[in-house]
Amino acid sequence: MEGDAELQDLYREVLLDYFRSGAHKGRVEPADFRSHGINPVCGDEIELTMKVEGRGADGRIGRIRYDGHGCVISQASSAMMAESLEGRTVARAKELVAAFKDMMLSKTPLESLPEELEALKSLEGVRKFPMRVKCATLAWNTLQKGLEQGAARGKED
Amino acid sequence: MLDAARLREDFPILKRLVRGKPLVYLDNAATTQKPRQVISALASFYERHNANVHRGVHTLSDEATQLVEDSRRKTAAFIGAPKPQTVIFTRNATESINLVAHAWGRKFLKAGDEILLTELEHHSNLVPWQMLAAEKGVSLRFIPMREDGTLDLERAQALLSPKTKLLAFTAASNALGTLNDVPALVRLARGAGAKVLVDGAQWVPHLAVDVRAWDCDFLAFSAHKMLGPTGIGVLYGKEDLLEAMNPFLGGGDMIQQVRLEGFTANVLPYKFEAGTPNIADAAAFGAALDYLGAVGLAAVREHEAALVRKAFEVLESVPRLTIYGPRDVSRRGGVVSFNFDGLHAHDVGTALDLEGIAVRVGHHCCQPLMAKLGVPGTARASFYLYNTEEEVEALGRALRKTADFFFGAKAEAKR
Secondary structure, eight states, X not given: OHHHHHHHHHSOHHHHHHHHHTTTBSOOSSOSEEEEEEOTTTOOEEEEEEEEESSGGGOEEEEEEEESOOOHHHHHHHHXXXXXXXXXXHHHHHHHHHHHHHHHTTSSOGGGSOGGXXXXXXXXXXXXXXXXXXXXXXXXXXXXXXXXXXXXXXXXX | OOOHHHHHTTOGGGGOEETTEEOEEOBTTTOOOOOHHHHHHHHHIIIIIOOOSSSOSSHHHHHHHHHHHHHHHHHHHHHTOSOGGGXXXXXXXXXXXXXXXXXXXXXXXOTTOEEEEETTOOXXXXXXXHHHHHHHTOEEEEEOBOTTSSBOHHHHXXXXXXXXXXXXXXXBOTTTOBBOOHHHHHHHHHHHTOEEEEEOTTTTTTSOOOHHHHTOSEEEEEGXXXXXXXTOEEEEEOHHHHHHSOOSSOSSSSEEEEETTEEEEOOTTGGGOOSSOOHHHHHHHHHXXXXXXXXXXXXXXXXXXXXXXXXXXXXXTSTTEEEOSOSOGGGBOSEEEEEETTSXXXXXXXXXXXXXXXXXXXXXXXXXHXXXXXXXXXXXXXXXXXXXXXXXXXXXXXXXXXXXXXXXHHHXXXX
């Protein structure tokens, strides 16, 4: 059945596993970083919290947690983002966010995804569903927005 | 009885495939498909009659004007409006409601006044009033929804007071399908001396309306949800109110006379129709009204009620599925909203799309209502005159397949 094959291609087993496991779900309290995002398409909300040691681009990301309701794609993408970015520097995290978004928007090929983001290749199928790409990028956009605002605040300090 | 199989022949789009499967179009509360009679009327306008209205004395301009005014007369007849000039053409129901908020609300409401709305409202019958409230210091009150998806009319009575200047409510909920008791709500408002605006976007395409019997002051709806083209909406208003209101947008057509120092507004309905209107779509809307008139709304209602009963029967056999809204088919229109326990509506929407089935998923522009239900959104199947019981069965099969995929034995075993 063609529909089944397409469904399996979009919702790969690994995505369903992340979704069901609830890995990285919750909040870090107290948090060094907090960012709130809304998917304009569906109104789904996400709250990202994380630990950051040190300041500015050299700061190192500790624990990352996401909170909120969402579809399989947004929840799995959030969990994989947390897993891939924990332990990275803020500067590297920014590069990885940009690389992931470029891949999802089909600006760059799947193979160009940095090796730190290997697990995210399982979201490849989402690229065929333009209406769902925002589900996959919600957590990443939320992190990017938070990092930019943090940088702006840093300059004021 | 309505012959859906025969009517389907009039809708070219229903023959297309989606992802290799026959299209099952169950998103009619968002917009309906168009019969070839409407598509032809639109093409024929541009091929034979295209000109601006109320401008020239030439033949084409006269024909274009006649076509728009024919549609206005047909619209008035369709809703029982006493005079064609009480029918204003807008872009959509949203613009119709905004027109009332600006042209009536800003003129007649003042700080301390209240507007009574309901928890069922679409954002289009909420946000314009929030904007007006912020500007004028008017307060908003809300008739609560009961557990079964119907409005609590006892609370409505208690919420009405001499401060209430307007009761604005949807006749039929786009998210849950609830059919409100319009005459009872109008009576309550009259008791408090409040004006009444009815959002008819989900009612007028499906059930008969007589604005004189309802005795509402305003009625708003959209052509594209009733076989007509996008870009045409309707505002019906009582003549004396429309006369007393300020104009809406300023410009050509809405004036009688202009001097550098000022203007005098045109007569109804042109006072509210500034600039070149959507002539072609207004003309084509007439063909949609003719089509619906020929089928008959009583038959449409009966057909949709049968589809809803069928949907209940089919969906109840799907595991982990919750259906929202009234279970009494006499209290709901052709809208069935549902969710799988533990699965987001977006995933359901994509799984159905892969089977060629179009439903709406998300908050349906009713975020406060979704918050009340405690869900981020729902999946919604909404029917119209061309839908069939076979399509409802296809929806049931696709949902069982979705449940199997996300919650099936394999998925359960892995937990």
